[in-house]
Amino acid sequence: MELLDGIGKLSGVGPKRVALLSQLGIVTLFDLLMYFPRAYIDQMTVTPFSRLSAGMEATVSGVVASVRERRSGPGGRLAVLTAYLSDGTGYLAMTWFNQPFLKKKLDAGRRIFATGRVDYAYGGHGGLAMTQMSAFEILEDGEGAPRGGMLPVYATKANLNQNFFRGLMAKAFSRKPELPEVIPEGVRKRYGLMGRDQAVAAMHFPKSSGEISSARARLAFEELYLIQCGLLLLKKRTREKEQGVRHLMSGGLVQKVEASLPFRLTGGQSKAWREIAADMEKPVPMRRLVQGDVGSGKTAVALLALVKTVENGYQGALMAPTEILARQHYETFSRLLQDTEVRIGLLSGKLTAKQHEEMLAAIAAHDVDIVVGTHALIQDKVVYDELGLVVTDEQHRFGIAQRAELNRRGAKTPDVLVMTATPIPRTMTLTVYGDLDVSRIEELPPGRKPVRTFARTEERRALIYAFAKKEIEAGRQAYVVCPLIEESEEMELPSAEAIYQELSGGVFRGIPCGLVHGKLKPKEKEAVMRSFYEGKTKLLVATTVIEVGVDVPNATVMVVEHAERFGLAQLHQLRGRIGRGKYQSYCILIGGGKEGMANERLRAMERTASGFDLAEADLRLRGPGQFFGSMQHGLGDLKVANVLRDTDILLRARRAAMETMEEARDMRYVIEVLRINYRDRFGNILDA
């Protein structure tokens, strides 16, 4: 078979299974080979029955001596099937519930091979039984000896069980061609990597746990190495473009705007701004990431960069992730630039067709200097007269492909500034933003009082809302955040709507309240948010639509209902909406009562203010993947590598990729590989 042949070609895979497998992303033979086990069961050591004791996890092997079937439970609804096995050293009962179909396979004399937990047999007078098998195999006639080794466990769907998968892999391997190598030979030798074909085979049919880790390491290296090569290539191609926009030294306009800011830049902001300005003054296009925790003041830095490009006769674009944020930035900028001649435009999805056309025309004619909008700003329809700088706030939709795309547009390649509050560990930054230079704003503006955070149970709700009311009466504003409730959920959780009704008609009667959630029409959402910005609405009940970037310094209270339903990253983003002004702010997390993990998270919020520390706490509490799970890092899924755990491999892969950039022959090899394997990601760099 060929690698790209459909799996329907394998015997035993009819249309039904083709459909089920495609739900797992398996369409071709290649997909199947790349469908790696999610775990392994160590069957290397088979424990004789005589050495078993209750409570042990063990792998055992024995021959069926007899089988008994009975019913139990209320109304005899539970079918209990017990096989008594012997292995020459003793006896062991093995029990299955509600799997009557197994009976016909359990003929006396059949050998069973199983891994699971050993317990005292029910009513067995001290005899032992295995009832929860994490894996078992009933060997076919003639398959005398147990297979032993490491047994792969696949992520499956109903109707596709482990044995089916294991059998399918065996068939696939008997018919597959050799997998082509994708890492240059020199690199493979230098880094001691096993061949690709061998590694894939070892993932599915490992002989030892050592072999699994070498195979995994090789495949993780492969993924990270190729992506690093792609990113470095992107960086190199960007650098080679001598026709970047060359900005001159910052002149009077930048100085005037900086002086007119209602505050002085913090040390961190100044440093980031100096680094940005220096990049902009070079003929090579800027590709810079600014990382700064929520509230660190990234907007002001972006403003100065945009003004600089305008002062040099170019246009600037600022992309926000949502309409609400785009409008907010538009208004902030309009206010801060009101004493200048700079013309700002908002390209909003809510413009009428006619207004939209007019805005596009104004942009093309250079009647607008700074355009603010969502990611639509860099789509083909928007034609700039001379685009000098693109800033993206909360990068989500601005992945590698978009960055590469900018290289291909217009006569000159614009500078790019990416701003993010996501506390990405260094290694992660390398994977996602390997083509960018990084500036960090590590401090918050002075005079900020750290938000005081309290985790409380529901019994305190009345007190909590009385407190929020007192703050509002003192002139402040407050948020109440409710979890998003899926309609399918049966749980008895009040919706944002219900909480709004309850609060606005109860404790907060007479106080202007607003409600905003994802189901509102953009216009309605807009009106509610506006009224809150303007200070007319005092209490805003919201779902997480307010998560990113909303800036109302007068808001000092945030109550989070059912805080246990939020992840730490999200809670941190939410909390970043308060503590933005000179007043002391309070974040009160109402936990749904249950003990455990969730409350651990809330405790971490009470103790910890920094996003980086919280990211680490979350890692400890929930393991990797969760914190970043919600982050769309634009890389697609890594199949094998785990950027949090495989730091060593990542750094080695990064080094290897840098070496490759210097080796013309290896580079040609890798470009070909990227062209074939990563076209969607890097296609537009490769074509350039």
Ligand code: ADP
């Ligand atoms: P973020 O980095 O989360 O985007 P913002 O740019 O929205 O943060 O800034 C948060 C708040 O801090 C805003 O109200 C802004 O006006 C204010 N701010 C920014 N820089 C300073 C500073 N140097 N001194 C005082 N306040 C500042």
Ligand code: MG
């Ligand atoms: Mg921001």
